[in-house]
Every structure is written in structure tokens, then in C-alpha cells.
Amino acid sequence: LPRFVLIGQTASASGSFSIEDLPSSSGRLDVLLRSLRAALLVSHGLRRDVIVYLLLRGGEQAPRVLRVDGASAKFLRPDERSLAILVKKTLNAAPETLDARFTLLRPGLSICRGDLDEVLADAGNAPRYLLDERGDDVRSVPDVSDDGIFFIGDHAGFDPETLSRLRASTSRSLSVGPVSLHSDDVVTLLVNELDRRSPPAP
Ligand SMILES: C[S@@+](CC[C@H](N)C(=O)[O-])C[C@H]1O[C@@H](n2cnc3c(N)ncnc32)[C@H](O)[C@@H]1O
Numbered sequence: 001l002p003r004f005v006l007i008g009q010t011a012s013a014s015g016s017f018s019i020e021d022l023p024s025s026s027g028r029l030d031v032l033l034r035s036l037r038a039a040l041l042v043s044h045g046l047r048r049d050v051i052v053y054l055l056l057r058g059g060e061q062a063p064r065v066l067r068v069d070g071a072s073a074k075f076l077r078p079d080e081r082s083l084a085i086l087v088k089k090t091l092n093a094a095p096e097t098l099d100a101r102f103t104l105l106r107p108g109l110s111i112c113r114g115d116l117d118e119v120l121a122d123a124g125n126a127p128r129y130l131l132d133e134r135g136d137d138v139r140s141v142p143d144v145s146d147d148g149i150f151f152i153g154d155h156a157g158f159d160p161e162t163l164s165r166l167r168a169s170t171s172r173s174l175s176v177g178p179v180s181l182h183s184d185d186v187v188t189l190l191v192n193e194l195d196r197r198s199p200p201a202p
Contacts, residue, residue: 001049001050001051001126001146001147002049002050002051002146002147002148002149002150002191002194003050003051003052003053003123003126003148003149003150004035004039004050004051004052004053004149004150004152004187005052005053005055005116005119005123005149005150005151005152006032006035006036006052006053006054006055006152006154006183007055007057007116007151007152007153007154007158007162008027008028008029008031008032008054008055008056008057008058008154009057009058009153009154009156009158009159010027010028010057010058010154010156011026011027011028011029011031011032011054011055011056011057011058011154012025012026012027012029012056012058012059012091013056013057013058013059013060013061013062013063013064013091014059014060014061014091014092015087015088015089015090015091015092016059016060017029017084017088019081019084019085019088022080022081022084026058026084027058027059028154028155029054029056029084029087030080030084031154031155031182031183031184032054032056032154032183033080033083033084033087034080034182034183034184035052035152035183035184035186035187036052036054036068036083037078037080037083037184038184038185038187038188038191039052039187039191040052040068040070040073040076041076041078046070046073046076047070048070048071049070049071050070051067051068051069051070051123052067052068052070053065053066053067053068053119053122053123054066054067054068054087055115055116055119056091057115061091061094063113063114063115064091064094064098064111064112064113064114065102065111065112065114065115065118065119066087066090066091066109066110066111067102067109067110067111067112067122068108068109069108069109069110070108071108072107072108073107073108073109074106074107074108075106075107076108086106086109089106090105090106090109090111091111093105093106094111098111098112098113099112099113100112100113100114100118102118102122116162116165120169123149126145126147126148126149127145127147127148127149127171128148128149128150128151128166128169128170128171129144129148129149129150129151129170129171129172129173129174130151130166130167130170130172130173130174131150131151131152131153131173131174131175131176131186131190132173132174132175133175133176133177133178133179133180133181134173134175135172135173135174135175136172136173136174136175137174137175137177138174138175138176138190138193139193141172141174144174144193144194144197146194146197146198150174150190151166151170152183152186152187153183154183155182155183174190176189176190176193177189
């Protein structure tokens with residue numbers, strides 16, 4: 001069960017952004033939504049075995065984590081606007097009393113007050129990988145775990161504190177190529193690599 005952790009340094013933790021002006025009003029939540037799509041959505045369906053965590057570190061309600069579980073998620077559409085509307089409604093529906101436990105708000109969509117600690121506690125002890133263009137070429141790492149937890153930065157990468165925490169707690173850094181790419185492209189390439197190693201049964 002691969003898990004993707006998308007760290008939004010400024011991404012809005014409240015639903016107070018404008019759908020019409022997503023990039024500037026949401027602290028670049030759009031970057032995370034594109035990565036969510038790349039991790040979870042395939043042609044005509046959802047990857048049922050994937051969980052995505054969006055770390056929302058921007059705005060009034062921060063920090064919050066939105067967890068999207070492919071096993072039970074419904075109504076996820078591939079276009080960014082629909083995903084933004086779904087996330088906005090979910091964030092708006094979060095109760096004032098939200099605590100560090102994930103609360104299910106819609107099928108497959110849960111939210112908690114928290115940050116990396118809550119994600120690490122929820123995701124368990126599977127091998128952890130930091131995605132970084134300076135890391136080991138994923139093609140030269142034969143034993144990348146299918147159950148891995150993969151950490152990916154946003155448009156601004158990782159802040160120094162997060163980076164040093166992740167370096168200390170991840171098994172290794174993986175690169176999907178020598179060029180620094182957009183987060184969603186990184187997810188696409190990584191997922192493709194995993195797909196090729198364990199193709200779905202025909
Ligand atoms: C747009 S990049 C970040 C760019 C940022 N200016 C920086 O220098 O870190 C977004 C994220 O994608 C991942 N990433 C980008 N290129 C990669 C590559 N070639 N291999 C693995 N991960 C990559 C990293 O996790 C990075 O934080």
C-alpha cells in the first residue's frame with residue numbers, strides 16, 4: 001500500500017480560498033491537487049491501494065492534514081477544479097473541535113489537526129523515502145517497497161526544518177531523474193516505476 005505525503009508549506013488549511021483564483025488564494029494548494037490526481041486517479045478509476053496525505057501548513061486553520069484513502073474515496077474527478085471544490089467543502093465541514101485524530105468527513109476523506117507527527121503515527125513503520133533529485137536513482141534501487149511512504153515537497157521544495165527531520169527519519173532519498181521537476185510529474189514517474197515492478201494482475 002503506497003502512501004504519498006505531499007507537504008504544502010503554504011497550502012490553505014481552511015476552505016476560505018477562491019475556486020476562481022486557486023493558485024494565489026490557496027497558497028498553491030493547486031500543486032498538491034495535481035499531485036493527488038497523479039497519485040490516485042487512473043483512466044476510468046481510482047487506485048484503491050493508495051493513500052495520500054496533504055499537509056496543509058498555510059492560513060488560519062493550519063496545520064491540518066487531509067488524508068485521501070483510495071479504498072473508500074468517491075466522487076474524485078480528475079480535473080483540478082472539481083478536486084478543489086471537493087477539498088474546499090471538506091475543509092469547511094471540519095468541526096471546530098478537530099484534534100490530532102483523523103475524522104472522516106466524506107467517503108475516503110479524513111482530516112486532523114496536525115502535521116508530520118500525525119502522518120507518521122498514522123502511516124506506521126513502513127520504509128520511508130524522501131523524493132529529491134539528488135537522491136539515488138530509483139532505477140538503481142531494486143528493493144523500493146510497495147508499501148513505502150513517499151515524501152514530496154511543493155513548488156518551493158522542503159523548508160530546512162522539515163528536510164532535516166525527513167533526512168533523519170527516512171530510509172533513503174530517491175530521484176526520478178536528474179532534473180528538478182514539478183511535484184505532480186515526480187509522482188507520475190514514481191508511480192509508473194512502481195507499476196512496472198508490480199504490474200496489476202490482467
Ligand atoms: C518543484 S520541486 C521543488 C523545487 C524547489 N525549488 C527546490 O529546489 O527544492 C517539488 C518537489 O518534487 C520533488 N522532486 C523534484 N524533482 C525531483 C526529481 N528529479 N527526483 C525526485 N524528486 C524530485 C522534491 O520532493 C521537491 O521538493
